[in-house]
Amino acid sequence: RKEVEQDPGPFNVPEGATVAFNCTYSNSASQSFFWYRQDCRKEPKLLMSVYSSGNEDGRFTAQLNRASQYISLLIRDSKLSDSATYLCVVNTGNQAGTALIFGKGTTLSVSS
Amino acid sequence: DAGVTQSPTHLIKTRGQQVTLRCSPKSGHDTVSWYQQALGQGPQFIFQYYEEEERQRGNFPDRFSGHQFPNYSSELNVNALLLGDSALYLCASRFQSYEQYFGPGTRLTVT
Numbered sequence: 001r002k003e004v005e006q007d008p009g010p011f012n013v014p015e016g017a018t019v020a021f022n023c024t025y026s027n028s029a030s031q032s033f034f035w036y037r038q039d040c041r042k043e044p045k046l047l048m049s050v051y052s053s054g055n056e057d058g059r060f061t062a063q064l065n066r067a068s069q070y071i072s073l074l075i076r077d078s079k080l081s082d083s084a085t086y087l088c089v090v091n092t093g094n095q096a097g098t099a100l101i102f103g104k105g106t107t108l109s110v111s112s
Numbered sequence: 113d114a115g116v117t118q119s120p121t122h123l124i125k126t127r128g129q130q131v132t133l134r135c136s137p138k139s140g141h142d143t144v145s146w147y148q149q150a151l152g153q154g155p156q157f158i159f160q161y162y163e164e165e166e167r168q169r170g171n172f173p174d175r176f177s178g179h180q181f182p183n184y185s186s187e188l189n190v191n192a193l194l195l196g197d198s199a200l201y202l203c204a205s206r207f208q209s210y211e212q213y214f215g216p217g218t219r220l221t222v223t
Contacts, residue, residue, distance in 0.1 A: 004154075031210070032210040034211070042216070043202055043214040043215060043216050044155065044202070044214050045214070046211055087155075091210050098143070098160065098168070098210055098212070099145065099168050099170060100155070100204070100212060101157070102147075102155045103154050
């Protein structure tokens with residue numbers, strides 16, 4: 001079983017749609033969780049950290065379910081500029097070692 | 113406030129050669145990690161440096177080595193290059209928190 005698994009998509013949605021991405025992780029000792037966004041041939045950029053209580057940043061909502069080892073990202077009112085690859089990321093280290101484990105990414109294409 | 117910078121942006125090498133990639137962390141950050149991203153894959157962790165020591169290492173062979181300098185900048189060295197080493201090499205930095213910030217990467221092509 002891969003450490004972090006995501007549906008690769010692609011997800012093709014019209015502008016204004018709501019889209020949800022899911023991710024599962026295998027290591028129950030994982031401590032920190034993130035969603036990164038990566039545009040074609042660019043570096044990953046931190047979109048948001050994910051907290052157990054769930055968190056929202058504008059049109060983006062992230063949820064974490066530790067019991068099911070499941071992370072989600074919801075994007076509301078999709079914009080053309082949201083087209084990118086979304087990477088689910090997990091950290092299993094302690095302060096001395098904080099390697100990020102990435103999923104392969106889910107591709108989103110928003111069309112007008 | 114400068115973000116993470118990397119050099120060079122692109123590099124073409126031949127099999128068997130050696131390469132050195134460089135990274136300067138974001139201002140105020142003291143921990144640097146290196147990742148390899150092959151086409152169509154997520155980044156894979158190579159190793160992490162803190163206080164000029166390798167603190168954690170991923171599943172990469174000894175051909176991959178690194179260094180961190182007193183100013184927190186870092187180098188990634190790869191010896192005896194293979195075709196499979198062709199990838200985007202990303203440097204990420206952080207300070208205390210778990211959030212890491214990436215540089216633009218070095219695209220390495222091995223022919």
